[in-house]
Amino acid sequence: xxxxxxxxxxxxxxxxxxxxxxxxxxxxxxxxxxxxxxxxxxxxxxxxxxxxx
Amino acid sequence: xxxxxxxxxxxxxxxxxxxxxxxxxxxxxxxxxxxxxxxxxxxxxxxxxxxxxxxxxxxxxxxxxxxxxxxxxxxxxxxxxxxxxxxxxxxxxxxxxxxxxxxxxxxxxxxxxxxxxxxxxxxxxxxxxxxxxxxxxxxxxxxxxxxxxxxxxxxxxxxxxxxxxxxxxxxxxxxxxxxxxxxxxxxxxxxxxxxxxxxxxxxxxxxxxxxxxxxxxxxxxxxxxxxxxxxxxxxxxxxxxxxxxxxx
Numbered sequence: 217x218x219x220x221x222x223x224x225x226x227x228x229x230x231x232x233x234x235x236x237x238x239x240x241x242x243x244x245x246x247x248x249x250x251x252x253x254x255x256x257x258x259x260x261x262x263x264x265x266x267x268x269x
Numbered sequence: 270x271x272x273x274x275x276x277x278x279x280x281x282x283x284x285x286x287x288x289x290x291x292x293x294x295x296x297x298x299x300x301x302x303x304x305x306x307x308x309x310x311x312x313x314x315x316x317x318x319x320x321x322x323x324x325x326x327x328x329x330x331x332x333x334x335x336x337x338x339x340x341x342x343x344x345x346x347x348x349x350x351x352x353x354x355x356x357x358x359x360x361x362x363x364x365x366x367x368x369x370x371x372x373x374x375x376x377x378x379x380x381x382x383x384x385x386x387x388x389x390x391x392x393x394x395x396x397x398x399x400x401x402x403x404x405x406x407x408x409x410x411x412x413x414x415x416x417x418x419x420x421x422x423x424x425x426x427x428x429x430x431x432x433x434x435x436x437x438x439x440x441x442x443x444x445x446x447x448x449x450x451x452x453x454x455x456x457x458x459x460x461x462x463x464x465x466x467x468x469x470x471x472x473x474x475x476x477x478x479x480x481x482x483x484x485x486x487x488x489x490x491x492x493x494x495x496x497x498x499x500x501x502x503x504x505x506x507x508x509x510x511x512x513x514x515x516x517x
Binding site (some may be wrong): 230238241242245259260261263267268269 | 351352353356360461468469470473477478479480485489491504
């Protein structure tokens with residue numbers, strides 16, 4: 217079961233990465249709505265780098 | 270048929286073709302990793318669900334209209350989680366950082382279980398992708414088809430689906446010659462592009478976050494692909510520097 221959940225959601229770093237990226241986009245939407253999506257993309261790329269190192 | 274009807278049918282054809290192309294991209298991506306048979310079964314299952322919803326239009330339409338953004342957000346987050354894992358794996362392979370003997374050991378321990386579970390998750394990705402796009406096509410049919418009969422409106426959407434399938438099948442053979450890690454990396458970039466688009470689009474409002482609409486998917490894919498390759502290159506170079514330093 218744990219393995220299956222890991223396959224769906226990944227490890228803790230993966231979940232934290234996606235959660236943080238969405239939280240950042242959510243916060244950014246208050247000030248610069250049109251940039252919120254690209255902030256999510258930037259955060260996901262940084263997370264990719266962080267996890268790949 | 271008059272000009273208004275032709276116009277309505279063309280609009281539905283084009284708009285639903287865009288949605289079907291998106292659905293097909295996901296099915297194609299999944300098919301490259303778990304095989305066509307399973308990916309197509311996921312797509313068919315999703316289409317059956319959409320068809321069942323269409324059959325009870327009155328009730329279902331209200332539900333879908335109210336919840337389409339929530340559905341988008343949930344599926345988007347799921348794709349981000351799944352896509353990011355594949356993205357990292359592919360980058361590590363490009364960078365030469367994934368120790369192959371570790372993978373082989375892990376695989377020998379839980380090979381069948383992993384293969385089965387991963388295929389199951391990939392099946393779900395294809396199912397949810399097609400389900401969401403199918404629901405969007407259905408909303409289009411209802412929204413744009415007011416000047417048409419139900420048969421004309423849904424017929425246009427079906428013709429668009431067939432056209433996309435034919436073009437997609439023509440692309441199938443050349444894709445089998447692409448190296449495996451490149452395919453997985455491409456799949457990851459596609460999943461991240463859709464995941465980014467749907468997750469924040471569903472949560473914060475698609476028109477606010479992505480003012481250009483569906484066209485944004487292409488730059489999203491490109492940004493993920495270029496960044497991923499650059500990260501892979503950077504990691505490979507720093508690994509080479511470290512190895513050289515320890516030799517000297």
